[in-house]
Amino acid sequence: MELPPTTLIKAVKGTRDLLPPSTDVWNAVEAEARSVLRAYNYREIRTPILEETQLFARGVGAETDIVTKEMYTFDDRDGSSLTLRPENTASVIRAYIEHRMDQWPGVKKLFYIGPMFRRERPQKGRYRQFYQIGAEAIGSESPAVDAEVIEMVVEILERVGLSGFQLLINSVGDHNCRPQFVERLRQELKAVAGRMCGDCQRRAETNPLRVLDCKVEADQPIIEKLPNIVEHLCEPCRTHFDAVKQYLDDRGIPYQVRPRLVRGLDYYMRTTFEVVHGALGAQNSVLGGGRYDGLAESLGSKIASPGIGFSIGEDRLVMSVEENRPPTPLDLYIASLGEPALRKAAVMARDFRRGGLAVEIGEGKLKRAMELADKLGARFTLMVGDNEIAAGRYALKNMATGEQRDVAIEEIPGSVAAGN
Numbered sequence: 001m002e003l004p005p006t007t008l009i010k011a012v013k014g015t016r017d018l019l020p021p022s023t024d025v026w027n028a029v030e031a032e033a034r035s036v037l038r039a040y041n042y043r044e045i046r047t048p049i050l051e052e053t054q055l056f057a058r059g060v061g062a063e064t065d066i067v068t069k070e071m072y073t074f075d076d077r078d079g080s081s082l083t084l085r086p087e088n089t090a091s092v093i094r095a096y097i098e099h100r101m102d103q104w105p106g107v108k109k110l111f112y113i114g115p116m117f118r119r120e121r122p123q124k125g126r127y128r129q130f131y132q133i134g135a136e137a138i139g140s141e142s143p144a145v146d147a148e149v150i151e152m153v154v155e156i157l158e159r160v161g162l163s164g165f166q167l168l169i170n171s172v173g174d175h176n177c178r179p180q181f182v183e184r185l186r187q188e189l190k191a192v193a194g195r196m197c198g199d200c201q202r203r204a205e206t207n208p209l210r211v212l213d214c215k216v217e218a219d220q221p222i223i224e225k226l227p228n229i230v231e232h233l234c235e236p237c238r239t240h241f242d243a244v245k246q247y248l249d250d251r252g253i254p255y256q257v258r259p260r261l262v263r264g265l266d267y268y269m270r271t272t273f274e275v276v277h278g279a280l281g282a283q284n285s286v287l288g289g290g291r292y293d294g295l296a297e298s299l300g301s302k303i304a305s306p307g308i309g310f311s312i313g314e315d316r317l318v319m320s321v322e323e324n325r326p327p328t329p330l331d332l333y334i335a336s337l338g339e340p341a342l343r344k345a346a347v348m349a350r351d352f353r354r355g356g357l358a359v360e361i362g363e364g365k366l367k368r369a370m371e372l373a374d375k376l377g378a379r380f381t382l383m384v385g386d387n388e389i390a391a392g393r394y395a396l397k398n399m400a401t402g403e404q405r406d407v408a409i410e411e412i413p414g415s416v417a418a419g420n
Contacts, residue, residue, distance in 0.1 A: 014128025021327035047091040053081040059090030084117035111135040134311035147247030170261040171241035177234035287312040333378035335369035337385035
């Protein structure tokens, strides 16, 4: 439907514009994450935001809420079905298979940062276009790799300034022990599903394990009485989970075992984990992840490619740390007094910027320039006029202390960098 030309066009529901100074925090969070990921030898992968729909139906699970209710799917002009990626693990594994990365040496460690799309009900920290920082370690079944991935997650959260979070872990078994557990769960649900929410009633038939992930408060007393998957693990899965916990204990990383933590995607097996933070309210998950040893094979790989990964909800993470992060300051505001001064200031600003300083130039009356410098949050203001140019000395004012002194042009970068 075409809108009248006078109608104000706004962002699509569930999407938003990220504006300064909030984008300073986003950039700082991503820079910290990249630094940690690099230290653990992860390298960036960038996949398309469009994929064949079958990638997610087969990889994520045809009966998951993501596939059945939340994906943005449309027919291309050639009749093929395309989907905006709702998550990125399936895309990374698709790229891994397509480009024969199984032939690369060692454990393949990949990370990504970018937008995902799900048609969910918008709420605090949850959007229809949302952003994730994620990583995948492909090529090892070792519980030591699981523990290292979790350690890296904790390191990222601590580096960006998040505190007071909780790490929750569980094991959801494998193809040997999970089917028996799911069948028992299905039988138990027959007697109680009728008293649960509509989603749980549907999942009780199509995907019983997902009932354990229900967030409806009224269903929790029923869920608490359902069978516990940790008590039904086969010996290899139990040994693997015990080893993961031991590796975390060795590192001094606190965690809570949550037997009903199953995550929402079908490809998870054995280790699953989640980090929650109280500042986010009911929807308190900051990140989730787990092991997906059979995913590559389900997407057509002839080579066994066990893996484990995580995705951080960047929107929620930024929301949690934003209040404690001051905006990125403007290093220097140059107040130019007149046209010749403006020309000189432009050249000075170029040189200062090349040296790594954030610089803004203004012109006009000195009083107004000082007021604008203050509103912009400049750490220093430099006065440039005809007299200053002639003398080769410039008035540099520390905006925090009010101290002002005359400096030569070569002294300015060092004085600003040092904060004096």
